[in-house]
Amino acid sequence: MVRLRKKERREETMELKETAISSETVYDGKIIKVQKDRVRLPNGKEALREVVRHQGGVCVCAVDGDLNLFFVRQYRYPFQEAMLELPAGKLDVEGEDAYDGALRELREETGIIAADMMPLGEIYSSVGFCDESIHMYLAVNIEQGKQCLDEDEFINVEKIPLGRAVEMCLKGELKDAKTVACVLKAYIILEQLQREAGRTEAEAHE
Template sequence: MSRPGQHDFDTLDSRTVYEGAIVALRVDRVAMPGGRAADREVVEHHGAVAVVAVDDRDHLVLINQYRHPLGRRLWELPAGLLDAVGEDPLDAAARELAEETGLAAAHWSTLVDVAVSPGFTDEAIRVYLATGLTDIERPDPEHEEADLEILRVPVAEAVDRALAGEIVNATALSGILALAALRARDGVGAVGRLVDSAWVDRPTAFDRRGRA
């Protein structure tokens, strides 16, 4: 038996249970320490991007969007899926910012990468910091996006809302609190990592499935 931290969790077998438009569910048979094996359900996902957009008044852009699984509207960051195989995440972030808020940004940096719920899904989200905001023409919204409420609040208020439980979306919490931590360390004008920083956990399984 291997020492803790050294076991290889090899996949012995894998079967697809469901394949849809934005997720697939597979069941892997995984080698466990001690010679046993166990089934692990894995939800494959495209991956996504989100944007912490801060204007020149130091107000952060939030959207209020209906989320059917919870049956209510949530305060969130502008965000969306990586729509195309191999799509550049920064291009996706700029697109989602434009589509959901009618804004463009002059300055971008990588704020934080989030593995959403690694116990059962490979879904991961890259959160960008965007500044130098300008208004642009917003495409006609569809579906839930046609009901979006857009709000700008001071960054400090966004942090307070997060800590008060008024913002519960995991990506929004990660982005808002990461910005607060970055500023606490480096000051108000702080920026994140380079936009092309390595994204180790970017999901690929669902895209490979599509290409196959």
């Protein structure tokens, strides 16, 4: 039997880049700016892109010594629902340091003061149409202070055990994307820290 060779096909890698031809600002608000851009595609054709511009934000997972996480519940008008989320917010001014913004948002929304914060990375909230970037942090060695809410903010603070928070993420009970990402990242980091602490303690007793 003669075996036929499959015809070798060379896959060409296309440069995945779109170049702006023109840009029009159609809305310039307090929180977002909306642009309508005409772009040139990799194949040379043109297309329209509607882009929401946002100066970025922060999200903080604060954990106490008993591995409880601190959440905020607030009404989210777009979904007509009171949502449970981690403390978060936008950077107040362009160029504000994300670390400083995270400390500020945590204290304003919950009253919590964190002695230490560990960066958990950055996520893009919705890459198809928005350039918002959210910096996530794990806050430890915390102290409870007093909330300092804006006059148009109405927030309840809730404390939830870490294990229960992870379960809520996996079951879809927590629906806010940044909260889910931050809780699961924090869980992994805290598990690693506990294992390392256990190894260190075991080595000390050898």
